[in-house]
Amino acid sequence: MLEIRKGNPWIFWPSSICDTFPLEPANKKLNGEHSFLLDFDFTLLDSNEEKRTIFSLLPMYSGLDIDKGCIIFLYNDNIETRTEVLPSLISVNKKTNIKVKYIYNQTLELYIDDKRQVKVNFENKKLGYDKSPHIIFGAGNFPKNGFNLNYTDFDLHEFKLTIDDKLISHHTFENFIHDKSYDLTDNCNFIHKI
Amino acid sequence: MTSQEVKNKLDGVGCGFCLAKWTQVTMHLGMGMTHSCHHPAPHKIPEREIRRNPSALHNTRFKKIKRKEMLEGKRPDECNYCWNVEDNSDSFSDRVFKSSEPWSIGSFDEISTSYWKKDFNPRYVEVSFSNTCNFKCAYCGPQFSSKWVEEIEKHGAYNTSTQYNSIDDLRKKDEMPYKQTEENPYVEAFWEWWPDLYKDLHTFRITGGEPLLSKDTFKVLEYIQENWEQNPNLSLAINTNMNVPEKLMNRFIELCQDLSNNNKVRELIIFTSVEGTDKQAEYTRFGLNYETFWSNVDTFLTELPKMTINIMATFNALSVFTYSDLIDRVFEMKKKHQNNERYWVSAIQLDTSYLRWPSHLSVKILDDEHKELILESAKKALYYGIKEFKHDNYGFSNVEIQKIKRIYDYAVGDSMFSTEKFRQDFIKFVDEYDERRGTNFLETFPQLEEFYVRNKKG
Numbered sequence: 001m002l003e004i005r006k007g008n009p010w011i012f013w014p015s016s017i018c019d020t021f022p023l024e025p026a027n028k029k030l031n032g033e034h035s036f037l038l039d040f041d042f043t044l045l046d047s048n049e050e051k052r053t054i055f056s057l058l059p060m061y062s063g064l065d066i067d068k069g070c071i072i073f074l075y076n077d078n079i080e081t082r083t084e085v086l087p088s089l090i091s092v093n094k095k096t097n098i099k100v101k102y103i104y105n106q107t108l109e110l111y112i113d114d115k116r117q118v119k120v121n122f123e124n125k126k127l128g129y130d131k132s133p134h135i136i137f138g139a140g141n142f143p144k145n146g147f148n149l150n151y152t153d154f155d156l157h158e159f160k161l162t163i164d165d166k167l168i169s170h171h172t173f174e175n176f177i178h179d180k181s182y183d184l185t186d187n188c189n190f191i192h193k194i
Numbered sequence: 195m196t197s198q199e200v201k202n203k204l205d206g207v208g209c210g211f212c213l214a215k216w217t218q219v220t221m222h223l224g225m226g227m228t229h230s231c232h233h234p235a236p237h238k239i240p241e242r243e244i245r246r247n248p249s250a251l252h253n254t255r256f257k258k259i260k261r262k263e264m265l266e267g268k269r270p271d272e273c274n275y276c277w278n279v280e281d282n283s284d285s286f287s288d289r290v291f292k293s294s295e296p297w298s299i300g301s302f303d304e305i306s307t308s309y310w311k312k313d314f315n316p317r318y319v320e321v322s323f324s325n326t327c328n329f330k331c332a333y334c335g336p337q338f339s340s341k342w343v344e345e346i347e348k349h350g351a352y353n354t355s356t357q358y359n360s361i362d363d364l365r366k367k368d369e370m371p372y373k374q375t376e377e378n379p380y381v382e383a384f385w386e387w388w389p390d391l392y393k394d395l396h397t398f399r400i401t402g403g404e405p406l407l408s409k410d411t412f413k414v415l416e417y418i419q420e421n422w423e424q425n426p427n428l429s430l431a432i433n434t435n436m437n438v439p440e441k442l443m444n445r446f447i448e449l450c451q452d453l454s455n456n457n458k459v460r461e462l463i464i465f466t467s468v469e470g471t472d473k474q475a476e477y478t479r480f481g482l483n484y485e486t487f488w489s490n491v492d493t494f495l496t497e498l499p500k501m502t503i504n505i506m507a508t509f510n511a512l513s514v515f516t517y518s519d520l521i522d523r524v525f526e527m528k529k530k531h532q533n534n535e536r537y538w539v540s541a542i543q544l545d546t547s548y549l550r551w552p553s554h555l556s557v558k559i560l561d562d563e564h565k566e567l568i569l570e571s572a573k574k575a576l577y578y579g580i581k582e583f584k585h586d587n588y589g590f591s592n593v594e595i596q597k598i599k600r601i602y603d604y605a606v607g608d609s610m611f612s613t614e615k616f617r618q619d620f621i622k623f624v625d626e627y628d629e630r631r632g633t634n635f636l637e638t639f640p641q642l643e644e645f646y647v648r649n650k651k652g
Contacts, residue, residue, distance in 0.1 A: 017579035018592045021572065021599045177577040178525075178589055188573050 013134035060128030076128030210269030
């Protein structure tokens with residue numbers, strides 16, 4: 001289990017250490033041109049009413065926020081960041097599963113506990129991207145930037161990233177090496193402390 | 195100044211003009227040889243030249259003729275390493291990079307307008323006083339190790355297809371290293387030149403043999419200790435195998451402490467080597483006591499809080515099984531000795547290069563399953579990696595990681611390597627090595643037993 005706590009978000013950005021190794025870091029595949037399934041289990045620990053970010057896919061913002069009892073699913077389609085507002089489906093102290101399923105040139109879907117909540121048509125569109133995408137867990141930005149942080153507390157139990165139907169990153173957060181969670185697929189697609 | 199601007203400036207003098215022919219030198223005093231830069235083959239320094247002019251250790255007539263060619267718009271043949279790069283790629287050659295260095299570019303006007311016969315004091319100097327060494331590493335040879343000379347004089351060359359480490363050629367070319375007990379006119383010339391050379395130096399590096407077994411190394415350090423005000427900005431680098439007698443090591447640490455703690459040099463860096471762990475490292479670096487090595491590294495980093503140790507690892511076929519453990523050990527040291535004072539940020543760096551010669555010890559002789567272990571080592575270094583190489587953190591840098599990954603790329607890459615021939619040479623080599631040195635290859639490398647048996651049968 002990975003304890004995400006206020007002020008200490010973690011990040012999925014394996015190419016940030018060495019840009020040439022691994023050869024195809026999974027974060028670079030989150031560039032809108034590959035289908036992917038982002039699948040993770042977490043337990044929210046923070047019950048306050050302020051805006052909180054579960055994850056943010058940067059630098060072209062997509063992500064999942066909780067704000068005043070609502071869930072806000074954000075996605076960027078290369079034109080702007082759009083939002084879908086949902087009722088509260090995430091309870092404090094209860095394990096929740098999130099799946100974000102993107103099928104290139106078709107659809108973007110959000111599932112909460114295996115029930116589809118959002119389906120967006122992405123025909124002739126691509127998810128917004130930049131050359132080195134990354135996912136922050138527990139914040140909407142890097143702490144050093146000092147804005148849009150929206151810290152929260154949660155425990156991340158498991159994380160899986162499938163790209164083009166191939167599982168290329170899998171974490172159960174049992175092994176950590178130098179503030180990096182070990183990727184069970186052996187692809188070195190680690191999640192690390194910021 | 196950009197690399198292109200430096201190139202334009204150099205080309206303005208001549209298409210073969212390179213400042214390093216004046217500003218940089220590597221001198222092998224034990225053999226009486228010199229070259230500028232390190233790419234051309236070393237050439238013999240005529241004794242008559244140093245008798246007249248000790249700076250002929252660098253300013254040989256041979257080298258001056260090459261400088262003349264450069265000033266006249268020609269490209270000296272001995273510099274073909276750079277001409278190959280310039281003629282066959284869009285990359286800048288080392289001619290541009292070395293000329294761009296702070297120890298080079300500042301002398302552009304002086305050099306470009308100088309008469310070719312004029313002597314020039316180099317700024318970047320590497321010197322080996324002798325080949326005296328207490329090691330005889332498997333991949334080394336008589337030029338760099340007196341222990342190797344003793345072995346080859348006793349047993350002859352190894353019976354490989356290359357007649358590994360034969361000294362016949364050295365004898366023919368009059369390049370046999372002087373023994374430590376013999377008077378060496380090249381070392382004498384060095385000391386005659388040194389007071390004048392020292393004040394102009396940017397970087398001075400002592401290599402070997404084992405430099406700490408040479409009294410000249412200590413003489414250099416003591417000289418700097420007394421005369422540092424003539425050149426307080428010197429960057430000083432010294433190689434050592436970290437396995438010399440305790441008394442010498444203690445004296446060395448004491449001198450380094452004075453130079454470093456009292457800012458008598460701009461920076462001090464120690465270069466050492468190891469390519470594996472425990473018995474396997476000791477087999478390859480014959481003479482090494484692995485735990486003494488680390489104990490000395492630990493002492494250095496404790497006693498010298500500003501200094502960095504660079505491990506130059508020559509990754510070879512016998513490194514694959516324990517390199518990952520070595521990475522753990524280096525990481526432990528990075529963590530233990532991280533502070534805010536080091537000249538080079540990191541307390542210890544692992545600089546991994548691949549061994550090309552002798553080919554029978556290259557990673558290319560290995561089976562695929564063994565080569566995969568190199569990739570596993572690179573992955574471990576990546577997990578120990580750090581994003582920002584700053585004083586307040588520790589771990590492996592992007593460059594350290596990439597250099598390990600590059601060994602894997604080299605191992606699995608296509609090339610004209612005669613694998614079967616060099617595997618046969620490897621078997622002959624380790625058999626003879628064990629017989630001469632009383633080692634036991636199969637006991638030390640059980641992971642290679644099947645490989646050994648298969649290739650022994652041929």
